[in-house]
Amino acid sequence: MNILITAGGTTERIDNVRTITNSSTGKLGSAIAEAFAGAAHLPVEKIYYLCGLNAVTPASEQSGTTSIIRIGSVNELIEKLSEILATQKINVVIHSMAVSDYTVDSLTTKSNMAASMTRFIKDSGQTGDLSPETFTSGMLQAAFSGNGNLSSENKISSDIEDMVIVMKKTPKVISLIKKLQPHTLLIGFKLLSNVSLETLLDTAYSLLLKNGCDLVLANDLAEITPLKHKGYLIDRHKSYEEFHTKAQIAEGIVKRVGSILTRGNEES
């Protein structure tokens, strides 16, 4: 069987030297890869390990079963993931990567925005005729579409007084997986911060239903320390198992995947 694991965080480019990064170490993804590589009862042939630029990599890299593929932006992740899912039979996808929800749409400065807005007033000359909502909408559109937008092709000069970064949504990577390989076993991840267990489980279960996941690992930043990592592995019946360390989560996922595959996907 072939496994695809995503791990670590994505990196979106602001300019040549500045990036917006989802700061995930990739340690959980790496523990999962090692648990699969070491699972005696599962015939693992190949692990495709797509990970962020600074993510740690599993020791199974040395044995040759694991191919490490470094990923920068969300677009790069979509490209590589789609390529693998379109050309290889993948039995299990573990999507643990912290994927940026946003990418850079445009860069500007407050003074560029002010200039564009002033020009908008002068050009339209009809302030009084518009409703405050319509007028505001025009002003804001002018503010963000002025010619004054900075170029992100080179390094932005550090002489600029302030910088306004407009971010737009990225496509939801997890939603692509079952579309490309409907019969793969999909394990999603949901990381929230400082929420109740109920909210965490509900949000994770919504993710499961929405994207056709077989299992979702729910975790909360407030319950992750260097030594502990609380995780809740939720299934399609909304029952869940609780784990307390990365190693436990990794072993738990491998065990559960093994039993689902053995029973011929009866759970799903």
Place this chain on the structure above:
Amino acid sequence: MNILITAGGTTERIDNVRTITNSSTGKLGSAIAEAFAGAAHLPVEKIYYLCGLNAVTPASEQSGTTSIIRIGSVNELIEKLSEILATQKINVVIHSMAVSDYTVDSLTTKSNMAASMTRFIKDSGQTGDLSPETFTSGMLQAAFSGNGNLSSENKISSDIEDMVIVMKKTPKVISLIKKLQPHTLLIGFKLLSNVSLETLLDTAYSLLLKNGCDLVLANDLAEITPLKHKGYLIDRHKSYEEFHTKAQIAEGIVKRVGSILTRGNEES
């Protein structure tokens, strides 16, 4: 003698999981640390190595001469650097870290901005009486100071349609160094992207004059590849030496520092 080296890039926090990073590997800083640690003719006692969260560290870490101090934000850099310069005699400061020129001021969304701007029009009710410039300035201030600003304390929900990040200038770290230790030998770094040699040298020389540097290493992103690294080491007379690899730059800096220190700072 004691040496302080800054290397790698800083990391500014957007929220619990997202950061803006200056993507420097720290390889040049690390090569410089190793060159100093291995310089037989220089009595190096201690190297304070302040580096970014993902920066590589010099092999001299093992020998005990080098203390590695990891740095996140620009504020953290200022704090650690000031502490060391205020309490230790530092003979040489090599400031090669890629320090973010901006830190996050506030976070908002386009719809929050629109709501604040509309409220501003309704509250002021005097659109026609103001000049376009004054009116725009009020609108923009309203847009960025609305109560709708997102909290950065936790992870920002991924349900938000867009995200507008306002960045403000950080203090110039290099300008603090000679204020805290006037007699230290200071080597600044200037990285530009795709400029002429003349512009590069002029910009680096301005940095030298402005901050009381003894030397500045000027380099251009377009001239840096995994195998080559062009660098120009400029002195107070605006003459410069040219190097072609990180190792050459590191050796060149050590040699130059050695000769300045031997001649009792006569160059400066």
